[in-house]
Amino acid sequence: MIFKRKGSKKEEKDLITWRGHEVARIEAFSDAVFAFAITLLIVSLEVPKSYDELIINIKGFLPFGICFAMFYQVWVTQNLFFRRYGMNDEFTNFLNAALLFFVLFFVYPLKFLWASMLLRNGSIKTPMQAVHLWYIYSGGFAVIYLLFTAMYWHALRRKEHLKLTDSEAFETKTYIYRNFFMAMIGVLSIIIASFGSRFLFFAGMCYALIGPITGMTHSKRKKVHNRRYARSESITEEAKIEGQ
Numbered sequence: 001m002i003f004k005r006k007g008s009k010k011e012e013k014d015l016i017t018w019r020g021h022e023v024a025r026i027e028a029f030s031d032a033v034f035a036f037a038i039t040l041l042i043v044s045l046e047v048p049k050s051y052d053e054l055i056i057n058i059k060g061f062l063p064f065g066i067c068f069a070m071f072y073q074v075w076v077t078q079n080l081f082f083r084r085y086g087m088n089d090e091f092t093n094f095l096n097a098a099l100l101f102f103v104l105f106f107v108y109p110l111k112f113l114w115a116s117m118l119l120r121n122g123s124i125k126t127p128m129q130a131v132h133l134w135y136i137y138s139g140g141f142a143v144i145y146l147l148f149t150a151m152y153w154h155a156l157r158r159k160e161h162l163k164l165t166d167s168e169a170f171e172t173k174t175y176i177y178r179n180f181f182m183a184m185i186g187v188l189s190i191i192i193a194s195f196g197s198r199f200l201f202f203a204g205m206c207y208a209l210i211g212p213i214t215g216m217t218h219s220k221r222k223k224v225h226n227r228r229y230a231r232s233e234s235i236t237e238e239a240k241i242e243g244q
Contacts, residue, residue, distance in 0.1 A: 020086030142186030
């Protein structure tokens with residue numbers, strides 16, 4: 001079955017029917033944690049008392065914007081999972097709690113990293129400090145997407161309970177691969193950074209692989225999906241229309 005979500009002017013097709021239509025307590029709690037994490041990222045809670053303070057705060061909005069975008073992407077990924085499967089079992093709760101823990105753990109290292117890189121405020125004193133900070137950043141990135149991998153794997157494991165069609169199970173595997181490859185980009189970045197601070201530029205460039213790798217994964221899987229299921233789905237839809 002193809003579930004259509006109305007986006008802007010164009011309808012986006014989600015190959016997994018949304019089963020989570022009501023916001024569960026686990027999602028409400030997750031939203032509160034993400035909101036708290038964003039609050040911790042805010043440049044300053046006080047109104048600047050001088051022009052110099054205002055300029056310092058304005059400079060801090062670029063690191064804040066980047067961090068906000070990254071956390072928003074994590075929230076979108078988590079929200080989409082619960083919309084698709086509506087799961088609320090014990091193991092899903094455990095994985096989600098671990099995800100929220102690492103999101104909160106990730107806040108200050110992420111803010112510190114981008115502020116240090118963009119503002120050049122001298123907060124990193126030695127090359128080894130830069131390497132260790134990169135370990136924290138890439139390690140957190142890898143763990144978060146490994147947790148998403150585990151969540152989709154768990155959904156696939158419960159496909160009979162969720163009544164996933166073969167097409168939906170196939171698409172669930174696609175997201176297992178996608179999130180696993182994302183996590184491996186973080187691992188690759190750690191490996192490159194381990195060669196020393198001179199290689200941090202290349203460790204950072206690893207993240208440029210996100211677009212091509214996820215794009216290729218979805219493109220290849222979509223072609224296979226269309227060959228396997230597109231015809232059978234169209235026949236099913238035609239049969240429903242005739243039956244009406």
